[in-house]
Amino acid sequence: MEHKWLLYIAAFACAFSITLVTTPFAKWLSFKAGAIDYPKDRGVHHKPMPRMGGIAIVLGFLIPVIGLYYFEKTMNLSQFIGFIIGVSIIVVLGILDDTHNLPAKLKFCVQIIAALIVIFSGTRIHVVLWPVTHTLQAFSVPITLIWIVGMTNAVNLIDGLDGLAAGVSSIASLCLMVLCIMTGSTAAVVFTAALAGACIGFLPRNFNPAEIFMGDTGSTFLGFVLGVTSVLGVFKGYALLALIVSMLCLGLPIFDTIFAMLRRMAKHQPIMQADRGHMHHKLIDHGFSQKQAVLILYAISLILGLLAIFISFKDSRTIVVVVLTIILLSFIIYYFNAHIRNKNHTS
Numbered sequence: 001m002e003h004k005w006l007l008y009i010a011a012f013a014c015a016f017s018i019t020l021v022t023t024p025f026a027k028w029l030s031f032k033a034g035a036i037d038y039p040k041d042r043g044v045h046h047k048p049m050p051r052m053g054g055i056a057i058v059l060g061f062l063i064p065v066i067g068l069y070y071f072e073k074t075m076n077l078s079q080f081i082g083f084i085i086g087v088s089i090i091v092v093l094g095i096l097d098d099t100h101n102l103p104a105k106l107k108f109c110v111q112i113i114a115a116l117i118v119i120f121s122g123t124r125i126h127v128v129l130w131p132v133t134h135t136l137q138a139f140s141v142p143i144t145l146i147w148i149v150g151m152t153n154a155v156n157l158i159d160g161l162d163g164l165a166a167g168v169s170s171i172a173s174l175c176l177m178v179l180c181i182m183t184g185s186t187a188a189v190v191f192t193a194a195l196a197g198a199c200i201g202f203l204p205r206n207f208n209p210a211e212i213f214m215g216d217t218g219s220t221f222l223g224f225v226l227g228v229t230s231v232l233g234v235f236k237g238y239a240l241l242a243l244i245v246s247m248l249c250l251g252l253p254i255f256d257t258i259f260a261m262l263r264r265m266a267k268h269q270p271i272m273q274a275d276r277g278h279m280h281h282k283l284i285d286h287g288f289s290q291k292q293a294v295l296i297l298y299a300i301s302l303i304l305g306l307l308a309i310f311i312s313f314k315d316s317r318t319i320v321v322v323v324l325t326i327i328l329l330s331f332i333i334y335y336f337n338a339h340i341r342n343k344n345h346t347s
Helices: 005-033 054-071 077-100 105-118 132-137 140-158 164-183 186-206 215-232 237-248 251-266 281-286 290-311 316-346
Strands: none
Touching: 005 054, 005 077, 005 186, 054 077, 054 132, 054 186, 077 105, 077 215, 077 251, 077 281, 105 140, 105 215, 132 281, 140 251, 164 186, 164 215, 164 237, 164 251, 164 290, 186 215, 237 251, 237 290, 251 281, 251 290
16 A cells, blocks of 8 residues: 555644644643642642643644645545544543543543444444454444543553653554554554654653643543554454554553552452552652653553564564563563562561
8 A cells, every 4th residue: 555654744743843832832721720730649749730731732633633634535534523523522521620620430421422423433343253253243332432441541540650641652653653554544644643743742841850741631632542543543454463463552551451450459449549559650669760660661662562563464473472571571560569569568
């Protein structure tokens, strides 16, 4: 397939520039709207911070995506409109949450509505697994719904350190972009290029020491777009390997979310209840600085993303390496948890 490289470069460059320029506006708007994140027990910052920086990321993404669609129809119109409506709902929800702290159950219900709009506009996972293809196709809608809503909340959960969610999302976006180029999904490439540009454009004011947080406006938006673009691009071309490839590419937020759910279930806590048990918290408790912890998680995210790209070639040796890497990472995570528990117990 002949790719439109200028289109991809334009999407990235425009998103980067717009986000970079509009971040000070988002900071001003956060103060005007009262969207301030005050220090809390499980937090790592010690002064009030504006937390609606996601507005800049949203503008950086939507302006070039909508503008470029006018010149180059990269996908079905109904799919595109459904995507824009779903994204808009997520953004409005994030803004209201950043200013009014909405209940978790309400947010979850609205996220489901936004995802269903995208799904019924024509964007869904088509599972191909012989000989039960027809059986699994009946579950296409719920599988896609779980994937998109799960990713929306997964990125939100890792947004706990300066620059973490923006950096991990930019790495995931770039890796997804490569995979989407390989599958030939022009729309998904444009989306991932624009998302990567917007995230990188936000980092100068969000990396430690941060001037502004993205808030739920940014983190849920990033997760939602990553979830949808992976359906548009990765699941389009890999059939059996699609789930493995997508989970690796978005591995850090997915694995951290799974561990958080298991941890809270083991402690008989509500799954949606926030705690201080995420990977970034563990690294901080282990003695790493914010910058060191973020860079370590960047490295893990990049390794998983590269493995996703390698495994897409369907090389059996690569699959073995991927499985061994996942096992190794699991042991590392287990070691950190066990070490910190022993440290806390002795102290």
